[in-house]
Amino acid sequence: MAKKVKTAAPRKAPAPKLPKVNAGELVSLLDYLRYAVSGFQEADLVFAHGTTDPVSEAAFLIGEALHLRPDQFETFITARVTAAEGKAILDLITARITTRKPAAYLVNKVYMRGLPFYVDERVIVPRSFIGELLETHFGGAEGDGTSLIDDPLAVDSVLDLCTGSGCLAILASRHFPNAVIDAVDISKDALAVAARNVADYNLSEQISLHRGDLFAPLSQRRYDLIISNPPYVDAEGMAGLPRECRAEPALAFDGGSDGLDIIHRILSQARDHLTAEGGLLCEVGRDRPQIEAAYPDLPLLWLDTEDSEGEVFWITARDLV
Numbered sequence: 667m668a669k670k671v672k673t674a675a676p677r678k679a680p681a682p683k684l685p686k687v688n689a690g691e692l693v694s695l696l697d698y699l700r701y702a703v704s705g706f707q708e709a710d711l712v713f714a715h716g717t718t719d720p721v722s723e724a725a726f727l728i729g730e731a732l733h734l735r736p737d738q739f740e741t742f743i744t745a746r747v748t749a750a751e752g753k754a755i756l757d758l759i760t761a762r763i764t765t766r767k768p769a770a771y772l773v774n775k776v777y778m779r780g781l782p783f784y785v786d787e788r789v790i791v792p793r794s795f796i797g798e799l800l801e802t803h804f805g806g807a808e809g810d811g812t813s814l815i816d817d818p819l820a821v822d823s824v825l826d827l828c829t830g831s832g833c834l835a836i837l838a839s840r841h842f843p844n845a846v847i848d849a850v851d852i853s854k855d856a857l858a859v860a861a862r863n864v865a866d867y868n869l870s871e872q873i874s875l876h877r878g879d880l881f882a883p884l885s886q887r888r889y890d891l892i893i894s895n896p897p898y899v900d901a902e903g904m905a906g907l908p909r910e911c912r913a914e915p916a917l918a919f920d921g922g923s924d925g926l927d928i929i930h931r932i933l934s935q936a937r938d939h940l941t942a943e944g945g946l947l948c949e950v951g952r953d954r955p956q957i958e959a960a961y962p963d964l965p966l967l968w969l970d971t972e973d974s975e976g977e978v979f980w981i982t983a984r985d986l987v
């Protein structure tokens with residue numbers, strides 16, 4: 667009879683710990699910032715949820731603990747921190763490292779294009795490149811040829827498909843003040859967060875939230891502009907999501923086996939929901955090569971932002987066939 671071999675249960679890697687701090691060792695905001703950055707780097711955290719590096723992430727969390735806006739942080743960088751404030755900061759830094767949740771979930775806030783939005787784990791943390799593109803490509807009369815819509819004040823209707831926290835609909839309301847805005851999501855949870863943000867910005871008159879599958883809840887309505895940051899991660903990407911992203915709703919990422927399930931549906935239906943002069947602005951992550959291969963005749967205009975190259979396309983209603 668074969669001998670039973672005892673195998674040790676696989677050990678979980680121990681959660682990274684911050685080095686102990688004695689009273690009085692950390693004094694100023696700058697001291698806490700340096701300490702947090704060292705801890706974040708040691709723990710190999712991923713930064714993709716409102717900040718893109720450990721210094722900005724630490725500054726954001728310390729600012730939140732002290733009720734300071736991001737633009738006030740520098741002013742107080744050499745200021746001393748009280749014992750109670752120091753504890754609040756250390757609690758947040760520790761939670762970021764041990765839970766690996768995005769900082770935005772720990773403080774229920776994220777800044778996008780300088781505006782604060784409420785977020786929690788019912789919704790993806792907003793970080794769409796479309797926020798920047800609304801500023802850079804929809805200003806109208808710049809005369810430098812980069813504007814995609816000539817007169818933002820003449821935009822009467824906007825649709826934000828896959829709205830999540832409602833952040834893009836809210837940013838759109840600032841660029842198209844005369845537009846009636848519809849925002850759709852299939853997730854009841856996400857819409858609850860969007861409703862809170864829309865109410866916080868007093869925009870309930872301008873923005874209507876709809877629950878449903880893409881265009882389904884909108885009947886035959888047509889829009890001057892459709893913006894969308896849909897789920898576009900393929901199966902391989904879903905399997906390799908960093909822990910920070912696994913804290914977010916999978917529904918917000920999952921684009922099917924090749925990532926394009928929702929994008930195909932948006933491209934095939936958008937024309938029926940655009941006015942004659944309208945256009946579609948859609949974020950697709952790294953899926954550009956697959957989309958170009960699937961639609962070789964579609965004249966998609968690929969747009970860049972400060973932190974992305976060709977991850978968002980623009981197409982007019984006339985060119986959508």
Ligand SMILES: C[S@@+](CC[C@H](N)C(=O)[O-])C[C@H]1O[C@@H](n2cnc3c(N)ncnc32)[C@H](O)[C@@H]1O
Nearest residue numbers: 792794828829830851852853879880895897918
């Ligand atoms: C990548 S997130 C974008 C959220 C938000 N627009 C942003 O930029 O932060 C995609 C959103 O699409 C929603 N969604 C997924 N499938 C959908 C569908 N078939 N119809 C409508 N919304 C959908 C998800 O619930 C999620 O909120």
